[in-house]
Amino acid sequence: MPSSHDALTARWRPEFPGLARSTYMNTCSLGQLSRRSIEAMNRYMELWMSYGASAWYELWLGEMTDARARFARLINAPPHEVAILPSVGVALSIIGSSLQYGARNEVVITEMDFPTIPYQWMARSEEGAEVRLLSSPDRVQVPLRSFADAINERTALVATTHVFFTSGWIQDIAAISRMAHDAGALSVVDGYQAAGQIPVDVKAAGVDVYLSGGLKWLLGGPGIVFMYVREDLIPALNPTTTGWFAAKDMFKFNPERFIRADDARRFEPGTPAVAAVYTANAGMSIIEEIGVDAIRARTQALNADLIGRLRAAGLEPRIPADLDRHAGIVMLPADDPAGLVQGLKDRHVIIDYRPGAVRLSPYFYNSEEENQILVDAIVDVLRG
Numbered sequence: 001m002p003s004s005h006d007a008l009t010a011r012w013r014p015e016f017p018g019l020a021r022s023t024y025m026n027t028c029s030l031g032q033l034s035r036r037s038i039e040a041m042n043r044y045m046e047l048w049m050s051y052g053a054s055a056w057y058e059l060w061l062g063e064m065t066d067a068r069a070r071f072a073r074l075i076n077a078p079p080h081e082v083a084i085l086p087s088v089g090v091a092l093s094i095i096g097s098s099l100q101y102g103a104r105n106e107v108v109i110t111e112m113d114f115p116t117i118p119y120q121w122m123a124r125s126e127e128g129a130e131v132r133l134l135s136s137p138d139r140v141q142v143p144l145r146s147f148a149d150a151i152n153e154r155t156a157l158v159a160t161t162h163v164f165f166t167s168g169w170i171q172d173i174a175a176i177s178r179m180a181h182d183a184g185a186l187s188v189v190d191g192y193q194a195a196g197q198i199p200v201d202v203k204a205a206g207v208d209v210y211l212s213g214g215l216k217w218l219l220g221g222p223g224i225v226f227m228y229v230r231e232d233l234i235p236a237l238n239p240t241t242t243g244w245f246a247a248k249d250m251f252k253f254n255p256e257r258f259i260r261a262d263d264a265r266r267f268e269p270g271t272p273a274v275a276a277v278y279t280a281n282a283g284m285s286i287i288e289e290i291g292v293d294a295i296r297a298r299t300q301a302l303n304a305d306l307i308g309r310l311r312a313a314g315l316e317p318r319i320p321a322d323l324d325r326h327a328g329i330v331m332l333p334a335d336d337p338a339g340l341v342q343g344l345k346d347r348h349v350i351i352d353y354r355p356g357a358v359r360l361s362p363y364f365y366n367s368e369e370e371n372q373i374l375v376d377a378i379v380d381v382l383r384g
């Protein structure tokens with residue numbers, strides 16, 4: 001392991017055994033597996049084996065309650081406003097199926113948002129939905145002015161992102177939500193690249209719907225997404241994409257009447273991936289224990305260090321000018337991003353790429369020494 005003088009990194013590195021196998025700089029794609037998540041997964045399998053179906057009533061529903069509560073604490077919301085879902089795509093399709101696209105049929109989205117957002121409403125064009133895709137002048141951010149120009153009395157909702165997946169730019173979600181509300185529209189925010197690595201306060205931001213999941217900065221692995229829906233809005237949304245978990249009295253198994261739950265369970269379609277609930281709870285317990293403010297401070301320091309080392313090596317990362325609006329994703333434009341990723345992999349350095357650039361994403365468990373290993377490996381591959 002590279003030595004580190006940072007106490008937080010030194011304290012937590014042993015919790016992630018995978019860090020000894022490579023220089024891992026890819027949390028924006030998949031967070032590292034912790035010992036806690038390994039133990040949680042083992043516990044889940046043991047319970048499955050020894051309890052059988054009674055694990056549902058005695059343990060697994062309780063584990064789901066814990067997961068909703070943990071995520072709720074991370075975003076400053078009460079647990080009854082949080083639903084558990086399998087993916088952002090499913091969560092958005094449930095929200096999308098709750099709306100009518102009549103006089104208000106426009107959905108404001110940006111070209112920097114993860115494509116699952118525009119796809120969701122493009123797929124609803126036959127229902128009347130129309131996507132207004134805002135462009136980014138610099139591939140880093142979308143000016144608030146563009147939102148202001150696009151949002152009007154025809155806007156049904158603004159569906160955009162907290163931290164952009166190909167720039168790390170932190171959008172002003174409070175300002176965007178305010179614009180949506182002033183026009184009588186809803187705000188939906190994809191916080192997959194935000195929750196865990198930067199502070200999130202859905203109440204202060206005033207958003208209507210906020211999403212994040214286990215995969216990345218929450219260290220919980222694939223298969224679980226959390227969706228916050230503002231309490232007052234819950235009864236007004238009647239998703240047609242639904243299932244028995246959404247029923248108020250789900251265990252009455254009444255096929256004759258469907259009464260939706262009053263809380264955010266209204267948006268849960270069916271049996272979740274219980275293994276993912278266990279690994280996500282373990283991951284989020286680490287985030288809670290360290291504290292998001294401490295994680296943000298450490299990740300910002302690592303980002304600044306990485307940017308400095310890249311520039312010292314003559315490389316030009318594409319990053320926001322204002323580093324206070326930059327979360328832990330450093331983009332490095334490249335002629336052959338896939339080739340660069342493969343070259344680094346051959347040198348046991350793990351990153352990923354998106355069109356035209358590679359993504360570098362140190363997290364609190366990484367060190368400055370690893371930043372240098374990464375930069376040296378990039379220089380080595382580019383030299384050929």
Ligand SMILES: Cc1ncc(COP(=O)(O)O)c(C=O)c1O
Nearest residue numbers: 087088089114116165190192193
């Ligand atoms: C910003 C963002 N949203 C959503 C997703 C994934 O969405 P889904 O859960 O539908 O696979 C990702 C990455 O995988 C992402 O980076």
